[in-house]
Amino acid sequence: MVRLTKIYTRGGDRGETSLGDGRRVAKHDLRVAAYGTVDEANAAIGLARLYSEGDADAMLARIQNDLFDLGADLCTPQEEDAKRPRLRITQAQVDRLEREIDALNAELVPLDSFILPGGNPAAAHLHLARAVARRAERLMTELDTTEPLNPIAIKYVNRLSDHLFVLGRHLNDKGASDVLWRPGATRDA
Numbered sequence: 001m002v003r004l005t006k007i008y009t010r011g012g013d014r015g016e017t018s019l020g021d022g023r024r025v026a027k028h029d030l031r032v033a034a035y036g037t038v039d040e041a042n043a044a045i046g047l048a049r050l051y052s053e054g055d056a057d058a059m060l061a062r063i064q065n066d067l068f069d070l071g072a073d074l075c076t077p078q079e080e081d082a083k084r085p086r087l088r089i090t091q092a093q094v095d096r097l098e099r100e101i102d103a104l105n106a107e108l109v110p111l112d113s114f115i116l117p118g119g120n121p122a123a124a125h126l127h128l129a130r131a132v133a134r135r136a137e138r139l140m141t142e143l144d145t146t147e148p149l150n151p152i153a154i155k156y157v158n159r160l161s162d163h164l165f166v167l168g169r170h171l172n173d174k175g176a177s178d179v180l181w182r183p184g185a186t187r188d189a
Contacts, residue, residue: 020076
């Protein structure tokens with residue numbers, strides 16, 4: 001576990017922060033942007049949980065914990081240290097998301113159009129979280145071109161956005177309350 005006894009350290013007062021391996025980098029470093037965006041997705045999920053209950057809330061709670069694991073994975077470069085094994089996202093976490101997506105999707109009204117973010121508050125917040133997760137994925141894949149990342153971490157964030165989309169639809173009366181896009185409907189309005 002992590003024990004935080006002091007919240008401010010003054011270590012970042014000059015625009016730098018420490019990675020998980022102790023290396024100092026600029027706060028605008030692509031790696032920091034990637035795990036910061038994962039944190040932002042986690043915060044949006046926290047808002048969705050204010051309107052969720054039961055199985056949906058339990059899924060989101062697990063995902064929030066996973067996102068801290070993902071942040072730990074991203075903040076530590078891929079070089080492995082046998083003396084200090086690093087926390088990495090695992091295939092089991094991806095598999096769990098896939099099982100949940102399949103179970104949720106089996107109950108949904110089929111889509112006849114793209115949907116607009118909205119519906120009830122939980123779904124609207126999940127659509128926001130999905131968009132932030134997609135941004136995190138873009139940052140992660142960009143970072144991976146210069147600094148190799150855990151490939152399972154990239155799979156996880158890709159599956160996460162799918163999960164948030166499907167769960168949002170599920171919370172919108174299993175898709176019956178989705179707000180559908182009507183292509184060109186407002187051009188002459």
